[in-house]
Amino acid sequence: MQRGSITDVPGIRVGHWSDRRAITGCTVVLPDGPAVAGADVRGGAPGTRETDLLRPGNLVERVHAVVLAGGSAYGLAAADGVMRWLSERGIGFPFGRGVVPIVPAAILFDLGIGRPDRWPDADAGYRACGAARRSCAEGNVGAGTGATAGKALGPARAMKAGIGTASSRAFHGLLAGAIAAVNASGDIVDPATGRIIAGAREEDGAFADAVEVLRSGRIWQPEVAAQNTVLVAVATNAALTKEQANRLATVCHDGIARAVRPAHTPSDGDIVFTLATGEHTLDGADYRILEALATHAVERAIVGGVESAESLGGYPAMGDVARRNARAPKRRR
Numbered sequence: 001m002q003r004g005s006i007t008d009v010p011g012i013r014v015g016h017w018s019d020r021r022a023i024t025g026c027t028v029v030l031p032d033g034p035a036v037a038g039a040d041v042r043g044g045a046p047g048t049r050e051t052d053l054l055r056p057g058n059l060v061e062r063v064h065a066v067v068l069a070g071g072s073a074y075g076l077a078a079a080d081g082v083m084r085w086l087s088e089r090g091i092g093f094p095f096g097r098g099v100v101p102i103v104p105a106a107i108l109f110d111l112g113i114g115r116p117d118r119w120p121d122a123d124a125g126y127r128a129c130g131a132a133r134r135s136c137a138e139g140n141v142g143a144g145t146g147a148t149a150g151k152a153l154g155p156a157r158a159m160k161a162g163i164g165t166a167s168s169r170a171f172h173g174l175l176a177g178a179i180a181a182v183n184a185s186g187d188i189v190d191p192a193t194g195r196i197i198a199g200a201r202e203e204d205g206a207f208a209d210a211v212e213v214l215r216s217g218r219i220w221q222p223e224v225a226a227q228n229t230v231l232v233a234v235a236t237n238a239a240l241t242k243e244q245a246n247r248l249a250t251v252c253h254d255g256i257a258r259a260v261r262p263a264h265t266p267s268d269g270d271i272v273f274t275l276a277t278g279e280h281t282l283d284g285a286d287y288r289i290l291e292a293l294a295t296h297a298v299e300r301a302i303v304g305g306v307e308s309a310e311s312l313g314g315y316p317a318m319g320d321v322a323r324r325n326a327r328a329p330k331r332r333r
Helices: 072-088 122-130 210-216 242-259 286-307 318-327
Strands: 012-019 024-031 035-041 066-069 093-095 098-100 105-107 163-169 175-183 187-190 195-198 229-238 271-280
Touching (some): 012 122, 024 072, 024 122, 035 242, 066 072, 066 122, 072 098, 072 105, 072 122, 163 286, 187 242, 187 286, 195 286, 195 318, 229 242, 229 286, 242 271, 271 286
Parallel strands (some): 066 105, 229 271
Antiparallel strands (some): 035 271, 163 175, 175 229, 187 195
């Protein structure tokens, strides 16, 4: 299935910085011009920067970049480098003597898979900007380098995930694209089939089903928090108000909820950012169409983050698990 990319939206570029030895990285979404933005945090363990200013009623309406990063709270420093890159080019909120770039950011926890003393810093964010292109690599890159999924039975039973991207277009040119760094506590389900494609595994390799693990009380160390998170950025060519951009971020969490089971847990920092470039004026039912396009793009981006991942750091990827299960003797019922 063709998923497309967030960079299908005109004026959107994506850059990654990846450290495969430390198994971490960061990703920057760069609009060509200031974009009307919104955000909605639904997870119980968020790590964010500059999200308050995106709330309706606050002064600033447009942003100049969005950063998704690994490294837990340390990774928020990547936004400093993005600000420096933008400032050097005169991009930002203007004031009398210069500009202040507006760069919201969010992080995921990947310190347990690679080196716990290495994380994306300001230089990493700067380099990600320099690498920005009108195409988007997927898998073990950027903020998805250290991403994993399916942790209900602990890290030994989890799987590798990564960065995924997708887009969805309406008949008259309205377009939404999404990028997702998939570092979920829960299982990843393909909404097109209803099947788990990455998640917690039993000793024989079969998927355990995180919801059933919770029901049975087998959850691994439930007191461990802030070690997950699905980070999503959605871009659209629509002309949105700040209120509509925030509403779209809220609705796009439906895409997370359909592809991650369970989602928005106390140990996830799940967040959706939205960026509207303003090229397509909305009319009639267009906003409702946009909600459907964007939510579908989020679903497909999350699935893509699993399908494109490769085994790393001792965590098997979807393809390796499928091949292993295909070779395993069939269990008698």
